[in-house]
Amino acid sequence: MRYTLRQLEVFLATAHFENVTKAAQSLAMSQSAASGALKDLEQQFDMQLFDRVGKRLQANEQGLSLRPKAQALIEQARALEQELVNHKDIGHIKVGATLTIGNYLAVGLMAEFMRENPSAEIQLEVANTEAIAKQVLNFDLDLGLIEGEFHHADLEVSHWRDDELVVFCAPNHPLAAKQVLTDQDLLAADWILRETGSGTRQGFDRAMHGLLAEQTIKLELQHTEAIKRAVEAGLGISCLSRITLEDAFQRGNLVPLLVPHRDFHRAFYVILHKNKYRSTGIQRWLALCTQ
Structure with a gap:
């Protein structure tokens, strides 16, 4: 050569x-x-x-x-070296996850992955959808788990699981007594939302089409728990993934608000660079996600 x-x-x-x-x-x-x-x-x-x-x-x-071709070749060479040295141990994989997935789902996946592969080392990076996608494109991460749609010619995007966003408020908020919210209620409310670039915000904006220009956005916060605390304090209402709210709903700290005429369903996705070498570790992680 x-x-x-x-x-x-x-x-x-x-x-x-x-x-x-x-x-x-x-x-x-x-x-x-x-x-x-x-x-x-x-x-x-x-x-x-x-x-x-x-x-x-x-x-x-x-x-x-x-x-991308050089990156794939180098990674294959490293995988070969790893198999020669470690006799096919999984080695080190770098996973990116958006905030909802990283804080509520990824740790469980990591625990299961490490139970099946005790020698594995996993690095988890938690950021919003846009940031994770950029790191996958730059080969800084082996794969990403994202909650928003992201399209790029160099990315392979696969459906992972379904999710639902829920509008919610504090128990003493005036809207808590309403059985069903109207568009007028949504426009009159003060909103506390995730930042632009997050998958949660993308899903919310899609569900609220036609109302975005007239909404009152009081706060934009990067962290789910901060949003929940702000809503509990009565600063406004919000919309987050149901998996982040289940405990708060059970305790009664927050209450869900029904908006049946708006579609808050969405999906979670697995993303990889199309030229990414699918090492043994990546293949096993993908298999775990599909179980």
């Missing part, structure tokens, strides 16, 4: 950090060795992989085209 895996590692690290010095540090190399490896790769194939933008090295069209 006219290229080495080390050259590809340098290329991928430079594409990630957009800086040769940082790429070299991440690979425990000298800056000159990393620069040489990158220069040799480009010269061997008579191609330029990066454009210089200020102090950054930004992957150009050729670099962007090569990156």
